[in-house]
Amino acid sequence: MNTIKYKVVLLAILIGFSTFSMAKSAKTLDHDANMAINKFIDETKGGDAFLVNAKAFLVFPDIKEGGFFIGGKYAEGVLRKKRETLGYYEIVSASVGFQMGVQEYSMIIAFTTDAALERFLMDEDEWETDVDGKITIAEWNSKEELDDVEFKGSMVAFVFDSKGIMGSYTMEGTKFKKINPN
DSSP states (O other): OHHHHHHHHHHHHHHHHHHHHTTOOHHHHHHHHHHHHHHHHHHSTTHHHHHHHSSEEEEEEEEEEEEEEEEEEEEEEEEEETTEEEEEEEEEEEEEEEEEEEEEEEEEEEEOSHHHHHHHHHSSSEEEHHHHOOOEEOOOOTTSOGGGOOOOSSEEEEEEEEEEEEEEEEEEEEEEEEEOOO
C-alpha cells in the first residue's frame, strides 16, 4: 500500500516538472542553450576552448529539481558538436531517500571521447546513466583554466547558475531521451 502512495507522489512530481518545461520549440531550446553556453564561457576560464575540443556536449539550460523524500528533476536540452545542433533531449530523474528542497540550475555534459559519444548516440530513444555510463561532475577552482585541469572520465558535467537549495542522500536513476520539439 505504501509503495502505491510513493509511486503516485513520484508520478505527480514528475508530471509537475514536465509541465514547467514541456512543449518548448526547437528555436526556443537553441536560444536557451546559446544563453547557457555564453554564461558558462563568461564564468569559466578556458570554457570556450574546452567545449570546442569536446567531441560533443549536451546543454540543459534550465534543470528543475525538487523533492521531499521522493524527488525528481526534468529539463530539455540540446546536443551540440562545436556550435552545430545534433538533436534535442530531455533529462528525467527520479530519486528516493533523505532529501528536501527545490533548485534550478544549468548543466553542460561534455563527451571527451568518441567512444562515450557513440555509446550515448547508439540508442536513439533512451540512455540511462546508471546502466550505460557514469558522468563525472567537474571540480575546479574558478581561478583555474579548464585547460589546466585534468578530468578523469569520458563524460564530464559542469553545473552552474544554481538557484535554490537541495539537500539529499538518495538513490537516483537518470534517463536521457531524444525528443522532437516543434
